[in-house]
Amino acid sequence: MNIIDSMLCKGCDICISVCPKDVYAKSKEVNSKDVYVPYPANQEACVKCGLCEISCPDQALYVDREVE
Amino acid sequence: MAVKENPYKKYLREDRLPHIFCPGCGNGIVMNAFFKGLEGSDVDFDNVSMVSGIGCSSRIPGYVKCDSLHTTHGRALSFATGLKVGNPNQDVVVFTGDGDAASIGGNHLIHAARRNIDLTVICINNNIYGMTGGQISPTSPKGSFGTTAPYGSRDVPFDLASLVTAAGASYVARWTTAHPMQLAKAITKGLENKGFSFIEAVSQCPTYYGRKNKLKTPVLGMDYLKANSVTKRRSEKMSEEELIGKIIVGEFANRPHKELCDNEEDLVNENYDGGLAIKSAFWEEF
Secondary structure, three states: OOOEEOOOOOOOOHHHOOOOOOOEEEEEEEOOOOEEEEEEOOOHHHOOOOOHEEEEEEEEOEEOOOOO | OOOOOOOOOHEEOHHHHHOOOOOOHHHHHHHHHHHHHHHHHHOOOOHHEEEEEOOOOHHHHHHHHEEEEEEEOOOOHHHHHHHHHOOOEEEEEEEEEEEHHHHHHHHHHHHHHHHHOOOEEEEEEEEEOOOOOOOOOOOOOOOOOOOOOOOOOOOOOOOHHHHHHHHOEEEEEEEEOOOOHHHHHHHHHHHOOOEEEEEEEOOOOOHHHHOOOOOHHHHHHHHHHHHEEEEEHHHHOOOOOOOOOOEEEEEEEOOOOOOHHHHHHHHHHHHHHHOOOOOOOOOOOO
């Protein structure tokens, strides 16, 4: 499961736009800074390319690469 | 079990996070690309010292867990030259913005490139003075708006990568924040190159440049950079009219030649056979 740290996320939506597989979507919950933090809505589609990790300006995103 | 956090967060001072950059600022992406480039190169992170001047991008070294030096406006390269010549074994990285490198520190930039001193300069070019309120910078494209140009900028902007290439740097590349992987690769090459390496990272500024130029959200800014960038090889076949408003990305120069510290060492060896009376950083027995 990919994790977005709600303490660090500033809600720029770069992860939503940059993902080639449209994994992320905007959630309806706000964090302590009144930001709508994205969440991995389409987790199965993730191919672990890491583009969202390197494009996250706030170092809030973690891509789970562990194989079960 | 590994910690489930961003892989680039381990290089940052966590007590200072979240950093002060605006939401969607390109500085964070360039920072990530720098860490990725560092991991790919043979440079040891403990041996890196970072120097910066004044500006949004120059706040980056304050968040990184390494030796850092925050200096006066535009003079980051002069301080870095002193740091490098004082101890040539360390890897000095300079983070600078477009106002810092091209405007007030323009002279330092071209002369550092001319002398080919072994520095890695990462210039984050967001086309505007972001920290002071959106004034037009020397790299603002012709026709772009800012607080000092309400009718659009009338001047031709600096092409920083070509300027530094002409000044004699040994490695020059330009990428945008929409190409983070290529940027990381260029930073790896710059870190490993012995000589002056200049990497220009064109970045979005949603707060000031974006607000004045109809690129209000970070996503719009990144899409604009992606749509308007042309690779160097493709740009050679295009006419000048077609290239107006385009960002030429790619490797501008890769021509290693003798570096300043090596030149100085040779000078000492040739003229004094190594037996110099003054203390020198090049000799361990002093």
